[in-house]
Amino acid sequence: MPQGTPHSVPTSADVARLAGVSRATVSYVLNNTSAVRISEPTRRRVHAAAKELGYVPHAAARSLRAGHSRMVLMPTPQIAVGPLFSAFFNELQWALSRFDYTVVQYGSLGLTGEEAARAWAELRPVAVLAPDATALGARGVAVLKRSGAKAVFTLGPQRAEGAHALLMDQRLVGRAAAEHLLARGRRRIGVVVPEEPGLEVFSRPRLDGVRAAVRGVAAGEVTELPLAYTEDSAAHLTDRWSALGLDAVFAYNDDYAMLLTRALQDRGVAVPEDTAVVGADDLMLARLLRPRLSSVRIELPSGRGLAELVDRVVREPGGRPEVHDVLGASVVHRESS
Amino acid sequence: MPQGTPHSVPTSADVARLAGVSRATVSYVLNNTSAVRISEPTRRRVHAAAKELGYVPHAAARSLRAGHSRMVLMPTPQIAVGPLFSAFFNELQWALSRFDYTVVQYGSLGLTGEEAARAWAELRPVAVLAPDATALGARGVAVLKRSGAKAVFTLGPQRAEGAHALLMDQRLVGRAAAEHLLARGRRRIGVVVPEEPGLEVFSRPRLDGVRAAVRGVAAGEVTELPLAYTEDSAAHLTDRWSALGLDAVFAYNDDYAMLLTRALQDRGVAVPEDTAVVGADDLMLARLLRPRLSSVRIELPSGRGLAELVDRVVREPGGRPEVHDVLGASVVHRESS
């Protein structure tokens, strides 16, 4: 560090001084401003100076001046999220970065809808993609829009008033499972409902989807099966299994399906002969279990397409909130059903 | 929206105007500045005006003025990360927010060390916690420090020159597994090395740990077993299993252990009689497999403690880089070994 005060962060003024030009010129050069032509020697001097100082532009100052940022804020979901959604998340993030957005995940831990929205709004993101509509609400959406957010999306099982929605209707998952089981002659269907808090937004609609599919089917019956993700809970649930009189179970997802299947087998209940089991997410897990686990494959949309959608809304804001149904569900039939 | 231009974001000046006070007063009131006493009626007017306008302060402007932010930047790891590390991550994030830091995850997709560091540095975080030292390097650390970051930590299996390190020495995992197997009389130990890119930073040191533990043991031998996370790959690996002459396998983690165990069982290889298997991470999965899977339980430090550490370094920067060894590994013995 040959120059200047040792422990201060270099600014564009420092670069200008070192290169012997004005701050304006530095800005032109470093941003490749096409409206203005800078001589090659000057460019080189500026670049050299910037490199020597280790100059990094100050994003806050830049977006303050510009009046807008290209930050897309994705609040991290409160609940632990599986590999499926993680992969989707990553793909979306990558796709958005292709559109030159800066994607930032922000954990708003334990803040209620409007408070959380205010915290996010302080960053003045150009778009917000909230995985949990409940942690937002109409009020939250309003706060974000007032703070200049051009696009507010919810992506998940619920929507929020005023926001665009990438709706992942979990009822379809339950329906697919139920229709599969019904088609295979099963009638008395148990539905695992995880007791872990925060999962209701997924488990409730999945249960509802099963109910809807079974409704009207002769002798069809749906039984809710609360289950915590522990061996004890599974043991307890299966203690008096035959008394429940179920011939099939939709187990919420593959992990719970494994837990339940194991407990059933330990009790001598034959899968699928006595009780069919269907999971969801179609993880590798499902293929490795014995019997191989039938599972609802969930199809999420391509990150690329969603990034385009977000970009479009950012460029042309003000349209009415759009609701896109973006969940596909189909059963992969294996041995457990 | 009764006032002003309809579609512009309210600023503190707008609040001041509406409340009939100066911008300074607004700032004092909203920040509860203790050095200055504002009359109660004025406070109320300001708060009312802020609420009516839906005013949200502009974080960029604030930190520009203040000359520093309280943003802790955590680049998201390139590779998919298991539930164990995710939980640790969340806890750390929560603990940092208790210290009034704003934690932000930033996905720097496909950028090399120094480029990534520059992208992060643009946000002028007060601290950076990088889960992947390789995606940083000494140069990256330097860039961040020059941009004003008070604390740069790596947290993971590697460290970077100039940065503090929360070192998670994966060799301990391999060593724990190997010592367990050796103690149970196994000598010819296979070690699964995932073929998925990006996992080398974990799998290599785990393998090294096994090698180190076996070194010097009579008749001890270590065989590297490349394995992709597919059934095909597992089938291929186990095709001529007996020819490998292994009496034990450390399977990298529980997921790979399940994959391998299944393939072995399908081949008629008895676990643990013919071949013992040990996983890692001690997931619920391990307890549900049959035979129940022995697994290396990995202990990560408390988020609380780490948050304190980060906070200390932020407040007193300039100290020599500290290296904290923060990984505990111990085998949970079950039936597979």
Add this chain to the structure above:
DNA sequence: TTGAAAGCGCTACCAG
């Protein structure tokens, strides 16, 4: 082709 200067929203001095 380059420079001077205004101003983005905010906070912290210093006057009144």
Add this chain to the structure above:
DNA sequence: CTGGTAGCGCTTTCAA
């Protein structure tokens, strides 16, 4: 107790 105002780092007219 409150207001005026400078200035954080940057971009972008407008002049030279």
